Amino acid sequence: MWGDRVRAVLPGVAVLALLLAGLEWAVQAGLIRRVLLPPPSVIGATLWDLLASGAFVDPLLATLQLVFAGFAIGSLIGVLLGTAMGWWPAAFRLFEPLVELVRPVPKSALVPPLMLFLGIGFTMKVTSVALVVIFPVLLNTLQGVRGVDRVMLDAARTHGWGSAHTLRHLVLPAALPFVLAGMRISLGLALVLAVLAEMLAGEGGLGFLILDMQRSFLIRQMYAWLVILAVLGLVLNGIVAALERRALHWQNRNP
Amino acid sequence: MLLELDAVSKAFPTRGGPPARVMERVSLEVRAGEFMAVLGPSGCGKSTLLQMAAGLLPPTEGVVRVLGRPITAPPPEAVYVFQQYSRSLLPWRSVRDNVAFALEHRIGRRAARAAAEAPLAQVGLAGFGDHYPWQLSGGMQQRVAIARALAAEPALLLMDEPFSAVDALTRLDLHALVLEICARRKLTVLLVTHDVEEAITLADRIAVLTPRPTTVAQVIEVGIDRPRDPVATRELPRFLELRHALLERLMTRHVG
Numbered sequence: 469m470w471g472d473r474v475r476a477v478l479p480g481v482a483v484l485a486l487l488l489a490g491l492e493w494a495v496q497a498g499l500i501r502r503v504l505l506p507p508p509s510v511i512g513a514t515l516w517d518l519l520a521s522g523a524f525v526d527p528l529l530a531t532l533q534l535v536f537a538g539f540a541i542g543s544l545i546g547v548l549l550g551t552a553m554g555w556w557p558a559a560f561r562l563f564e565p566l567v568e569l570v571r572p573v574p575k576s577a578l579v580p581p582l583m584l585f586l587g588i589g590f591t592m593k594v595t596s597v598a599l600v601v602i603f604p605v606l607l608n609t610l611q612g613v614r615g616v617d618r619v620m621l622d623a624a625r626t627h628g629w630g631s632a633h634t635l636r637h638l639v640l641p642a643a644l645p646f647v648l649a650g651m652r653i654s655l656g657l658a659l660v661l662a663v664l665a666e667m668l669a670g671e672g673g674l675g676f677l678i679l680d681m682q683r684s685f686l687i688r689q690m691y692a693w694l695v696i697l698a699v700l701g702l703v704l705n706g707i708v709a710a711l712e713r714r715a716l717h718w719q720n721r722n723p
Numbered sequence: 724m725l726l727e728l729d730a731v732s733k734a735f736p737t738r739g740g741p742p743a744r745v746m747e748r749v750s751l752e753v754r755a756g757e758f759m760a761v762l763g764p765s766g767c768g769k770s771t772l773l774q775m776a777a778g779l780l781p782p783t784e785g786v787v788r789v790l791g792r793p794i795t796a797p798p799p800e801a802v803y804v805f806q807q808y809s810r811s812l813l814p815w816r817s818v819r820d821n822v823a824f825a826l827e828h829r830i831g832r833r834a835a836r837a838a839a840e841a842p843l844a845q846v847g848l849a850g851f852g853d854h855y856p857w858q859l860s861g862g863m864q865q866r867v868a869i870a871r872a873l874a875a876e877p878a879l880l881l882m883d884e885p886f887s888a889v890d891a892l893t894r895l896d897l898h899a900l901v902l903e904i905c906a907r908r909k910l911t912v913l914l915v916t917h918d919v920e921e922a923i924t925l926a927d928r929i930a931v932l933t934p935r936p937t938t939v940a941q942v943i944e945v946g947i948d949r950p951r952d953p954v955a956t957r958e959l960p961r962f963l964e965l966r967h968a969l970l971e972r973l974m975t976r977h978v979g
Binding site: 617619620622623624625626627628629630633637638641642644716718719 | 774777778779796797799801802803805807810811813814815816824825827828829855857871875881
């Protein structure tokens, strides 16, 4: 069982190791300028120092807090609005033009105007992240709520289920796979916007540090922070995927 | 009279054209305690008829009455059993919770779960409460749907070709189950089917429908004593006689 898993990931890991070794060699041999890309071993040592000194904790927590807060707020709004629009035609007619107008705007472009209104603090950054999270969640929820099987809804009606009970115990669970798919897309975007907002606001967090290190020509440190950010993205994605598997165990029809 | 369809017509809007009239002044009376089958060729609007009887679909003209009361929404006396069991059961719920579906909004989830055991045992699924629908065969899933309907203790069971999606042997098993349930409980059933043998095996009376626009061609008394056995009944002279007459009627109408 474990042996199988190891065998399955081994080729991918080998490619990564080979790539790192190749980079190391290329830099050491002078094919790539050290100023632009220090050898991976040096970056690794810098990363180790960062981790050992505990200096990574505060910036990581700052970014994590931002992503979680924005993700939670955006997801909540997306689910509520998407459910309302999917369930009540009146709500759909009310909000659809607004949604269609704001949805195609790259949310990164909204960060500068948001800074005018909200300053460069946490509020502005959370708002930016929440804004980008809302739409994938909203559209997926809407689609999921509208796609609930007619037969299932009729089953609820013939058994005398009321509207609230149907919404809570039939429509929302039926739409859950869509909602979670939307949230998975949104989480990746949340990280993007968090890093961007941190870069523009310049107050702290992983995004700020990466830009700050680059501007200060602390290239090793810049790459080390980049690795921390990459691992953060990987972990967040893993958490959502695990939650998704757990919540949707019933979808696994081929045990 | 438990259920009455009084000159019920149904027309569906079409793109650009005049509305398509699928049902023309259908009148039907179902007495308390009887098993009535509605028999018609495929595509004659049998399901439409049953959905109107269930209050799930409003008739274009005419009135549906349950216990003399005109209905515009699903009445509490009736429960509908769907043809597509795989779509009417909730895939994220265990078998027990799918049966609790019938009661939870009235008595709460916990009490409904407890009340689900008896109907599950009645359809032969005791011990399957913790399974999920996708772990069961089609016939077993339809048993879950029947258990769910029974849990609601309806006066009137409306069954929409409930056995058309299972294999022939499973169908016989389910016929035996329905005969047994009807013998045990005071149930009124309106069953829609295109299966002549199923109609004769199960019903007290059979309403034969015409092709579209659908009307009731005639109502036939089956006249076979109960209790019935789904296998032995098929060898009775009366069964063969009815089968012959109904098949001939449906086939000529179908071609003509």
